[in-house]
Amino acid sequence: MQRRYRHLRRYRQIVEVLLRYGFDYVLAQLDLQHLIPFRRRLMPPTPPEQTRGARLRAALETLGPTFVKLGQILSTRPDIVPEDIAQELSLLQDHVPPVDAQAIIREVERELGRPLEESFALFDSEPLAAASIGQVHRAVLRDGTEVVVKVRRPGIEDVVATDLEILESLAGLIEERLRPERFSPREFVEEFTRVLRREMDYHLEAGNIERFRRAWANEPRVRIPEVYWELTTSRLLVMEYIRGVKVDDRDGLIQRGIDPRDVARLGAEVFLRMVLIDGVFHGDPHPGNLFVMDDGSLGIIDFGVVGRLDRETMSSVADLFVGVTRRDTDRVLRGLIRLGALGDDIDLRPVRRDLEELIDRHYGKSLKQLEFGPLVNEVLQLAHRHRLRLPSDLLLLGKALVTIEGVGKSLDPEFNALEVAKPWAKELVRRQLDPSAVAHRALAEGVEYLQLLGRLPEKLDRSLTRLLRGELQVRFLHEGLDRTVQRLERTSNRVAMAIVLAALIVGSGIVLQAQGPIWWGVPALGVIGFVLAAFIGLGLVVGILRSGRF
Structure with missing residues (x-):
């Protein structure tokens, strides 16, 4: 009963916010007008005179952390939202007033099971950062080591759990009543739930940090913080304090005798190696997560969002790259099909035409004439126009590449991320086209097909037996x-x-x-x-x- 009351109260809050920002037509489409308070029906609020994207962004910020995260993910999904809304949602800020220091201290003590002074010699009551999910404080261990303590906001689990259950319910309503063709609302909410729960679990983030520390252990130009596992739980993360200058502070770098152009190139090289060689990359490389040490090395923090490109995706990306460089549209299409971006219901002819136009528009240009940002935007527009279902990690990669290029240009106006990427891309293609790699993939696919062929007689026999027994059923779905x-x-x-x-x-x-x-x-x-x-x-x-x- 209490859970149903909590849901109803939250539903009414959502309805009020949607009405305030002029989205009453959404309630009508979902048949949710019964949740509108009587006074609002008699005197509906006047929405602000803004674009629909700006109104949606304001509504999501008003609804709180879960919906802010939802908007941030939607901003990377051109198959769901049009370009103007995606650009507006990319401006969503995850900043909230900090939680009282005493509440944070109680949370830390509860997680560690002992008084604060038994673990820390000093704990700064002023937070370094306060976001919707967690809050970060500086501290000093009893041995004098400087650390940062990342604490999940008290009570946030209940808020997020309620919102996710409501989003799951709304996704079912959208799928049942609107029947969108571009995507499955239920699958999207399931993916969003998975991503958000992973981001809230600091044990998983600590594991991500350790993975990157091992990968970059032999690279002195890169600094990843050390995790103090004995002080880390799913709600609490204690790690080494990285002291440095924010990567986009050009004047600060020059004052320390560090060439901003070297920093721009280093940041791009590090990120491109993560993507093209390791297949695991930092999903949010904005300037607040990148610092430059006094020796010019690059410090990286906040591994709550991590993208992964498996072997099949990497191979498909290589196909896309080779197809574009050789002006081979068919190869690009094959790469998109392997990525699962082109469904059986999509007409390939208009896709092929737009791809040829995109390639012709940029073919023959030098790398200095090309930029990631416009290219990614063109690809996203094409994806939205033709309902391409790009993998979420690939969309995250596109957003991260644009961020890296923006940081690089703030340090060096002549910076070109594509020029930096050229040798790494060649290495990726070389690996994918290497005879041993091709033979390995062919052998793996051959084994898979042989296993499928071996199971085929059994499946065919079972189907024929059901047909002869009259057990085979045909179901019709009357849509709408x-x-x-x-x-x-x-x-x-x-x-x-x-x-x-x-x-x-x-x-x-x-x-x-x-x-x-x-x-x-x-x-x-x-x-x-x-x-x-x-x-x-x-x-x-x-x-x-x-x-x-x-």
């Missing part, structure tokens, strides 16, 4: 009829109640003229009839008001 049937049933029920109401009123009027038991000088049967009629009429009025159609 469920909602119509529900509305017809609701309408017919109201008509029936209205008929009963009319009969009661007429009958009670007749009974008033007849003889029988008398209450307060009026025939009792007539009074009872009018009371029943009043209740039925009230029920009809409430039902109509709750439906929002009056």
Whole structure:
């Protein structure tokens, strides 16, 4: 009961915010007008005079951390939202007022199971950063080591859990009533839930940090913080304090005798090696997560969001790269098919035409004439236009590449990420086209096909046996009829109640003229009839008001 009340209260908050920012038509499409308060139906709020993207961004920021994260992920999904909304959602900021220091200290002590002073010699009450999920404080261990302590905000789990359950319910409504062709709302919410829960689990982030530390252990130009596992839980992360200058502080770098151009190139090389060689990359390389040490090395923090490119995806990316450089549109299409971006229902002819135009527009240009940002935007526009379903990690990669290029240009106006990427891309292609790698892939696929062929007779025999027994069933799905049937049933029920109401009123009027038991000088049967009629009429009025159609 308490859970249902909590959901209903949160639903009403969501409805109020959507109304405030002019999204009442969404409630009508989802048949949720019954959640609109009566006063709002009589006097609907006037939405702000902004673009739909700006209004959506403001609504998501008002709804809190879960919806801010939702908007940030939507900004990387051109298959779901159009370009103007995606650009606006990319401006979402994950900054909130900090939690009181005493509440944070109690949370730390609860996680460690002992008083704060037994673990830390000093704990700074002023946070270094405060976000919707967690808060970061500086501290000093008892041996004098400087660390940062990342603490999950108290009570955030319940807020996120409620919002995720509501989003799951809304996704079902969207899929059932709107039947979008571009994507599956349920699958998207499932993926979003997985990503958000991973980001909230600091044990997983600590594991990501350790993975990157091992990968870069022999590279003195890169610094990854050390994790203190004995002080780390799923709600608490304690790691080494990285002291340095923010990577986009050009003046600060020059004051320390560090050439900003070297930093720009180093940052790009590090990120491209993560992507093209390791297949695991930092998913949010904005300037707040990158620092330059006094010796010119690059410090990287915040590994809550990590992208992964498996072998198949890397091979498909290599196909895309080779296809573009050789002006081979068919190879690019094969790469997109292998990525799962092109479904069976997509007409390849317009996709091929737009790809040829995109390649021709940039073919022959020098790398200095090309930039990641415009290229990624063009690809995303093409993806949205043709309903391409690009893997989420590949979309995250596109956003991260644009961020890296922006940081590089702030340090060096002549910086070109594609020029830096050229040798790494060649290495990726060399690896993918290496005869031993090709033979290995062919052998793996051959074994898979042989296993499939071996299971085929058994599956065919089972299907024929079911057919002969009359057990084979064919199911038909009437799309869109469920909602119509529900509305017809609701309408017919109201008509029936209205008929009963009319009969009661007429009958009670007749009974008033007849003889029988008398209450307060009026025939009792007539009074009872009018009371029943009043209740039925009230029920009809409430039902109509709750439906929002009056």
